[in-house]
Amino acid sequence: MADRMRIAHISDSHITPGSSFSKDRFSSIIKEINEGPFDIVVHTGDVTDTGLREAYELSRELIARIEKPLIIMAGNHDYRNVGYELFEDYFGDLNGVYEGEDFIVIYVDSSIPDRNEGRVGSSKFAWLKDQLIAYNAKKVKIVAVHHHLIPVPKAGTERNVLFNAGDLMDLLQTYDVDLVLSGHRHYPNVVDVDGMVISNAGCMSCRKVRGGDICSYNDIQVTEKDISIQVKRVNHTDTYTSPRAHGDIFISEGKKLTRIVQIAGTFISDRKIFEQKKFENAVQKINALNPELVIHCGDIVEHGIPQHYHLAEKLLSTITAPVVYTPGPRDINYIGYGYFPHLAGEWDQEFSTPLFHAYGVKSSQYDSDVGAVGRFGLKNLEKIIKVQKEELSIVFLHHNLVPLPHIREKGLLEDAGDVLKTFCDLQVDLVLTGHSSYPYALKVNNTIISNTNALSSKYVRSVYGNSFNVIDVYENLINISEIHSLWRTKKILGIWKRNNKLTHT
Amino acid sequence: MKMYNSPNLETPIRQYTTKKIIGVTQTESIQRACQKMVEFQIGSLVVCNKRVVGFFTQGDIIERVVATGLSYAEPVSKIMTRDLITADIDTPLHEVLELMQQHQIRHVLITEEGCITGLFSLRDLIDVERQLFETTISSE
Numbered sequence: 239m240a241d242r243m244r245i246a247h248i249s250d251s252h253i254t255p256g257s258s259f260s261k262d263r264f265s266s267i268i269k270e271i272n273e274g275p276f277d278i279v280v281h282t283g284d285v286t287d288t289g290l291r292e293a294y295e296l297s298r299e300l301i302a303r304i305e306k307p308l309i310i311m312a313g314n315h316d317y318r319n320v321g322y323e324l325f326e327d328y329f330g331d332l333n334g335v336y337e338g339e340d341f342i343v344i345y346v347d348s349s350i351p352d353r354n355e356g357r358v359g360s361s362k363f364a365w366l367k368d369q370l371i372a373y374n375a376k377k378v379k380i381v382a383v384h385h386h387l388i389p390v391p392k393a394g395t396e397r398n399v400l401f402n403a404g405d406l407m408d409l410l411q412t413y414d415v416d417l418v419l420s421g422h423r424h425y426p427n428v429v430d431v432d433g434m435v436i437s438n439a440g441c442m443s444c445r446k447v448r449g450g451d452i453c454s455y456n457d458i459q460v461t462e463k464d465i466s467i468q469v470k471r472v473n474h475t476d477t478y479t480s481p482r483a484h485g486d487i488f489i490s491e492g493k494k495l496t497r498i499v500q501i502a503g504t505f506i507s508d509r510k511i512f513e514q515k516k517f518e519n520a521v522q523k524i525n526a527l528n529p530e531l532v533i534h535c536g537d538i539v540e541h542g543i544p545q546h547y548h549l550a551e552k553l554l555s556t557i558t559a560p561v562v563y564t565p566g567p568r569d570i571n572y573i574g575y576g577y578f579p580h581l582a583g584e585w586d587q588e589f590s591t592p593l594f595h596a597y598g599v600k601s602s603q604y605d606s607d608v609g610a611v612g613r614f615g616l617k618n619l620e621k622i623i624k625v626q627k628e629e630l631s632i633v634f635l636h637h638n639l640v641p642l643p644h645i646r647e648k649g650l651l652e653d654a655g656d657v658l659k660t661f662c663d664l665q666v667d668l669v670l671t672g673h674s675s676y677p678y679a680l681k682v683n684n685t686i687i688s689n690t691n692a693l694s695s696k697y698v699r700s701v702y703g704n705s706f707n708v709i710d711v712y713e714n715l716i717n718i719s720e721i722h723s724l725w726r727t728k729k730i731l732g733i734w735k736r737n738n739k740l741t742h743t
Numbered sequence: 744m745k746m747y748n749s750p751n752l753e754t755p756i757r758q759y760t761t762k763k764i765i766g767v768t769q770t771e772s773i774q775r776a777c778q779k780m781v782e783f784q785i786g787s788l789v790v791c792n793k794r795v796v797g798f799f800t801q802g803d804i805i806e807r808v809v810a811t812g813l814s815y816a817e818p819v820s821k822i823m824t825r826d827l828i829t830a831d832i833d834t835p836l837h838e839v840l841e842l843m844q845q846h847q848i849r850h851v852l853i854t855e856e857g858c859i860t861g862l863f864s865l866r867d868l869i870d871v872e873r874q875l876f877e878t879t880i881s882s883e
Contacts, residue, residue, distance in 0.1 A: 364877075402881075487789060487791060491779075730783065
């Protein structure tokens with residue numbers, strides 16, 4: 239490939255004759271871009287604020303000032319007032335492929351009329367997969383989509399999500415996409431997800447910035463070696479650099495330091511939804527694995543009622559290793575909030591050994607599927623983790639922090655963006671969650687995030703059936719495997735070297 | 744009812760490749776290498792000396808160690824296959840399967856720009872999760 243490629247990633251210009259658009263900021267960013275050594279400019283949507291013809295007219299006039307090759311995408315605001323009928327007239331195709339000599343940018347429309355959420359439905363998903371196959375051999379593969387894949391910090395309540403963010407992320411990972419460009423949340427964010435860099439651009443020229451931030455754009459440089467992203471604000475630049483690597487060979491695991499079993503969704507009940515045989519087989523296997531700790535990430539019982547808790551107490555006592563719990567929504571519904579402390583103890587439980595410290599964080603709320611950690615709890619946890627003496631930090635909560643495949647993503651953890659960012663910044667080694675009955679593990683920056691399947695509920699989302707996760711920590715690596723509840727067969731979900739990846743200056 | 748669909752033979756092998764693979768150094772004993780296979784529940788290991796120099800599978804252990812009575816203390820370099828059969832990660836699935844049929848093997852090492860970065864095993868073909876990317880949340 240050419241030595242390097244340079245992308246100006248802009249988003250959310252929200253152009254309108256109204257007051258929410260900052261023309262000064264727009265002009266200064268365009269001037270910087272026109273004077274910079276950029277190969278291409280990608281605008282990831284919300285070009286207009288209202289989707290009205292007047293906004294499209296003004297947008298066309300202003301966007302024409304960009305003197306570089308340009309990909310321009312629609313966002314949910316461009317769809318407002320049936321603006322999607324106008325977008326193609328003013329700016330061209332909603333979906334497409336821009337082919338460079340060594341690189342490819344595939345842009346896919348994710349907006350829905352009159353909705354702030356997004357989706358890449360079956361036909362577009364299949365089209366995207368076809369493009370990834372067709373351009374499989376390109377050295378740099380870039381996909382642009384307006385809606386965010388990973389929760390963004392400082393963007394308020396996690397909402398307006400991409401319904402199939404998990405499926406999309408899985409597809410992009412499988413095809414070794416190097417870079418994903420998104421916007422939508424009005425706050426810039428850069429994360430490395432197992433070697434795939436996600437660049438979320440903030441507002442380019444919309445006055446609706448978050449948390450006192452100012453307008454910005456992302457200046458991206460891709461080389462053979464790494465991807466470097468500068469989030470450029472008027473007075474400040476943040477740089478994130480991530481090495482480009484998709485394959486890894488693990489030669490030396492070193493000494494095994496600990497083994498932890500992660501379970502969730504036992505759904506203990508006197509009804510048929512609870513599969514007792516699977517529970518018993520799984521417990522036999524867990525006991526044989528001889529873990530140092532079992533972490534139950536919630537949905538212990540089907541309902542928070544006495545019968546289910548009485549049965550749970552009896553059955554869970556068959557696990558020989560120490561068990562710590564965090565409640566799922568089911569555990570605290572009805573009168574479960576009274577029973578959970580009797581079964582498990584504290585709401586936020588801790589467990590430590592000379593090697594690690596595990597912190598439980600209650601994310602479930604009464605009578606609600608929606609979870610929250612809360613700023614107060616997060617700040618307390620931050621203080622505690624910062625001074626912990628143990629080498630390895632583990633946080634466990636019920637709600638998933640990253641989108642999962644085969645789930646309709648609903649953004650169920652209200653503050654997922656801030657929670658994820660806090661854990662990543664604290665360099666928490668492992669975050670364990672147990673929502674939505676699907677096993678999945680990946681590394682975001684330096685933090686491994688593992689979600690476990692339901693252990694013994696009849697309702698499953700994995701075609702393999704029920705399972706639990708076993709986490710083996712060695713001197714040099716961490717291995718997370720899924721173990722089938724009934725057959726006890728093992729499948730690796732992920733292996734990671736215990737080292738630092740993303741640098742931030 | 745079935746969940747399994749016939750794979751599209753034109754699909755690049757990238758879709759089925761395991762990109763994180765486990766290896767040993769060439770001086771590692773056969774016993775230690777076998778323990779590693781059991782620990783990670785895998786059927787093969789790459790052998791490295793800075794770069795990948797060899798490869799062996801459970802089948803090789805049966806054929807070259809158990810059947811011959813070779814000491815488990817011998818280094819893996821004694822039993823590894825040195826002539827590596829590889830395929831580029833962009834190769835269509837049918838070409839990889841033809842290669843495997845031709846050499847009568849069940850594992851192929853996958854390369855990117857000449858470097859070994861992954862592994863494809865016939866077992867990966869029956870991994871439904873590798874085909875079933877999409878939950879049909881909407882047909883749009």
